[in-house]
Amino acid sequence: MEAIRVEGGRAITGEVTVEGAKNSALKLMAATIMAPGVNTLTNVPNIADVHVMGKVLKRLGASIAVEDEHTLRIDTSAVDKWETPYQLVAQMRASTAVLGPLLARFGKAVVAMPGGCNIGARKIDMHILGLEALGVKFDIDHGNIHASTPNGLIGATVTLDFASVGATENLMMASVHAKGTTTIDNAAREPEIVDLANLLNEMGANIKGAGSPVIEIEGTEGPLHPVTHRTVGDRIEAGTFVAMGGLVGGPVTVRGFDPRHLGLVLKKYELMGLDIERLPDGVTVSRARPLTPTDIQTLPFPGFPTDMQAQTMCLLALAGGSCVVTENVFENRFMFASELQRMGASITIEGHHAIVHGVPGFSGAEVKAPDLRGGAALVMAGLVADGYTTVSDIHHIDRGYERFVEKLDALGAAVDRVEIPGPVDVTEL
Numbered sequence: 160m161e162a163i164r165v166e167g168g169r170a171i172t173g174e175v176t177v178e179g180a181k182n183s184a185l186k187l188m189a190a191t192i193m194a195p196g197v198n199t200l201t202n203v204p205n206i207a208d209v210h211v212m213g214k215v216l217k218r219l220g221a222s223i224a225v226e227d228e229h230t231l232r233i234d235t236s237a238v239d240k241w242e243t244p245y246q247l248v249a250q251m252r253a254s255t256a257v258l259g260p261l262l263a264r265f266g267k268a269v270v271a272m273p274g275g276c277n278i279g280a281r282k283i284d285m286h287i288l289g290l291e292a293l294g295v296k297f298d299i300d301h302g303n304i305h306a307s308t309p310n311g312l313i314g315a316t317v318t319l320d321f322a323s324v325g326a327t328e329n330l331m332m333a334s335v336h337a338k339g340t341t342t343i344d345n346a347a348r349e350p351e352i353v354d355l356a357n358l359l360n361e362m363g364a365n366i367k368g369a370g371s372p373v374i375e376i377e378g379t380e381g382p383l384h385p386v387t388h389r390t391v392g393d394r395i396e397a398g399t400f401v402a403m404g405g406l407v408g409g410p411v412t413v414r415g416f417d418p419r420h421l422g423l424v425l426k427k428y429e430l431m432g433l434d435i436e437r438l439p440d441g442v443t444v445s446r447a448r449p450l451t452p453t454d455i456q457t458l459p460f461p462g463f464p465t466d467m468q469a470q471t472m473c474l475l476a477l478a479g480g481s482c483v484v485t486e487n488v489f490e491n492r493f494m495f496a497s498e499l500q501r502m503g504a505s506i507t508i509e510g511h512h513a514i515v516h517g518v519p520g521f522s523g524a525e526v527k528a529p530d531l532r533g534g535a536a537l538v539m540a541g542l543v544a545d546g547y548t549t550v551s552d553i554h555h556i557d558r559g560y561e562r563f564v565e566k567l568d569a570l571g572a573a574v575d576r577v578e579i580p581g582p583v584d585v586t587e588l
């Protein structure tokens with residue numbers, strides 16, 4: 160079984176350029192269903208989740224040519240199916256992002272009900288409620304969602320209970336060809352939402368307000384037209400390297416993203432004692448002072464991103480004092496904290512609060528990646544731990560970080576991928 164092993168104590172300095180955003184690229188790929196023809200997406204990260212979404216599109220009838228690793232030419236002219244199989248949705252919940260595009264193109268869709276994952280139930284009730292307001296009828300049968308539009312898609316005003324990223328995206332895409340105007344209130348404001356709206360408008364849609372809490376979509380007739388579009392830089396991959404540079408001391412320059420997409424994270428990191436120099440396409444981070452404890456609470460953008468919670472807790476676990484990290488977005492996203500305690504962290508979990516008591520240092524240990532970001536944060540902890548840290552279950556990390564080990568190695572870390580024994584065979588004594 161593959162694992163990442165890191166030896167603590169090395170300085171990491173230099174420059175790293177992040178890829179396009181995973182949490183945009185997957186939706187941009189889904190949206191090409193709405194523009195029959197050859198769409199070219201550039202700056203697409205070469206990661207496992209993109210490969211899964213590629214399989215979903217091919218299963219629907221699309222063909223995909225990969226050029227120079229980060230450019231996908233997706234031809235959706237021959238898409239003639241509207242059903243996504245369970246095994247692909249189970250592998251990647253984001254496959255549900257094809258629901259809106261399939262409804263827009265065919266007026267129907269069959270999508271497997273996504274199961275939960277390590278960080279929470281990951282329901283899609285807000286997607287369903289919002290789409291029902293647009294005239295979609297749902298039947299749930301044997302774990303599959305059967306969606307149809309007997310009277311077509313009709314524009315409506317939808318107010319989301321919570322600024323859900325996925326629900327905002329599916330509603331935005333489904334309403335592109337609805338009759339009349341759709342208003343999404345309490346919409347998610349993430350930069351990835353803006354990137355998707357930009358793509359749809361380039362294809363001929365009429366969307367206003369993306370990035371604000373109120374998005375207005377004017378329904379348009381006929382299919383959208385194919386385009387070439389560059390994926391926005393990955394602010395979370397960037398934030399992960401910023402946190403690492405701040406933890407070890409740097410200076411590390413992280414390029415390939417817009418620092419405004421990490422606004423609150425960078426402000427909090429400065430409060431915690433990191434020195435951040437903002438650049439047009441990134442930041443330079445260093446630290447010369449002890450880490451200062453700072454309370455964090457995760458919220459939808461522009462609040463503190465939940466996808467930066469584990470990386471930030473890693474920093475706070477070594478701060479000179481105690482603070483509270485509150486996770487408001489997912490109901491079970493503190494498993495990273497339990498693994499970090501194996502390395503010597505002192506963290507008390509009380510519901511959706513984690514009380515973090517800073518300790519002088521970590522000791523290397525064998526730990527398991529609980530999810531994508533927690534896995535990256537465990538490797539981060541290993542950079543400063545005493546001795547070796549081995550992180551297993553690294554398929555989580557490969558889902559969202561391209562060449563993670565190579566990038567860290569280039570910054571000077573002592574890190575590599577190793578083979579470790581798999582689970583013990585318990586079929587007999």
Ligand code: EPZ
Nearest residue numbers: 182253281282283284285286323324325326466488489531
């Ligand atoms: C997206 O997930 C991202 N994934 C997540 O990134 C990110 O953490 C999340 O947005 C929040 O920013 C992708 O874009 C592929 P939500 P999504 O709908 O769309 C609940 C990563 O590490 N909810 O905003 O699923 C839901 O269970 C991943 O890159 C409902 O209850 O997030 C969660 O608790 C992890 N009903 C909360 O809302 C619904 O219908 C936020 O979910 C929809 C969501």
